[in-house]
Amino acid sequence: MNASAGGNVSVQQRRVEIIRQLHRDGYVEAKKLSGEFGVDTSTIRRDLDVLVRSGQAERTHGGAKAVGGAALDVPYAVKEFERRQQKVAIAAHATARVREGDSVVLDSGSTTFQVAMALRNIPDLTFITNDLRIATLLAAVPDVRLFLAGGELLNSVFTLTGPRATEFFSDFSATWAFLGADALDSEAGITNTNTREVPVKRAMIEAASTSIVVADSSKFESRTLARVAALDEVDHLVTDVGLDTAIAAKYGSRLERVDFEQ
Template identity: 35%
Template sequence: MVRDTSERRLRISTMVREHGSVQVAPLAERFNVSMQTIRKDLRFLATRGVMERSYGGGISADAVNVTAEPPVEAKRTSHTDEKMRIGRLAASMVLPGESIVLDSGTTALQIATFLPDDEDITVLTNDLDILSVLATRERLNIVMLGGMLRRKNRAFYGAQTVAALEDLRVDKLFLGVDGFDVEFGITTHYEPEAMLNRKMVEAARQVIAVTDGSKFGRVCLHRIINLDKIHHLVTDDAVPDTIRSASERLGFQVHEA
């Protein structure tokens, strides 16, 4: 049991560097202090540059290799061919009679582009650009998840958006990512997005991650879920061996576009 604050923070700092991340609840139990005390420790270490705060804990500053979110204009013009192939393949996984959620992002926008115009398919989204694409269809059922508009990526977030999913159950979630790492899982730059994405995961029978190979090995500040929570990964043909091994170990299927 460590009671001295400076010694405890030194120990936590060492654990962060050795393991890459720490969580509040296990630390509180390990050091026999309250979770509030641990949160103060993590805030202190964050101000010293040892780590970055994340949902429920902290990530080593060295591990967070994507510190800035690129503007949406840059996302639209990067890896366009790969995203188009991924979008076409992911859209082919949607069956008549299913309800799906399309997460915000340029890869999910490609899925919307290739979706069949079927009146038996219901699509939920919080992305304004995806809504614009789907609104041109004559038969698709469309549900817009409202809330506060974040202009940086033209999508809606907040308590209203999360509440809209509270009593819903959908067949499939197509989840875009900012970071996809075997150890840290699926991560994003924006905390309200992580919170909304976790609610989407709860509402879905199947979780399908969609990303091009540039996101592999990247870790952003806010964790959405670990990789054992996904059922499928739709990506391009740049799949590293670490991801293939993780798919076999954790039970998700890899689809290459």
């Protein structure tokens, strides 16, 4: 984001971008952010103070660092604002296959949250998830049948993980599983930043007749720490048209690209 664009950014958007940089790089510099957003350094310092008070940053001389001093999982507060239009379009396309009476496993994440939004008006669905935000959304749907995993909470992303969550999904036989992904690569397959989520994601794939990975185009041709699955272990990949045609060809016929409003 350049300075000319920064002047049109709201306070909330600016702070979300600062959080995103913190969790990507582990550190932000107030002077650099001032130039990037076209605001005074005193404004940036106030932003950083707010993030410190909320427990999302630690102040350093001239800037701030991520809690713990290293890059972490990108928190939900960032993810839910990033590429929202793409995620809504991806969810609408992916869920067109779901029919009344089906059972649906929903992985945690901001794109799968949009999947839940798209599915909540289809009657007689059974939902199985490890995402607290998704569970809260669906719990308000009349006559919904909802199963929520137990396990250890990953606070920043509202995700339940661990052996209990893994075992929980192994007890189900669902129609569909919708999974998010931190990164996808034509050779490395589907990878994830946090190793604790991997066994749960694999259990989700095994629990469903059909598995669909929903991920916006920014996630492609990149790799993160932990391998979740090879591409041929899932049935469909749904992304947006922001993914270049030549790159999309590497993923074969299981990849579907959808248009979105810009």
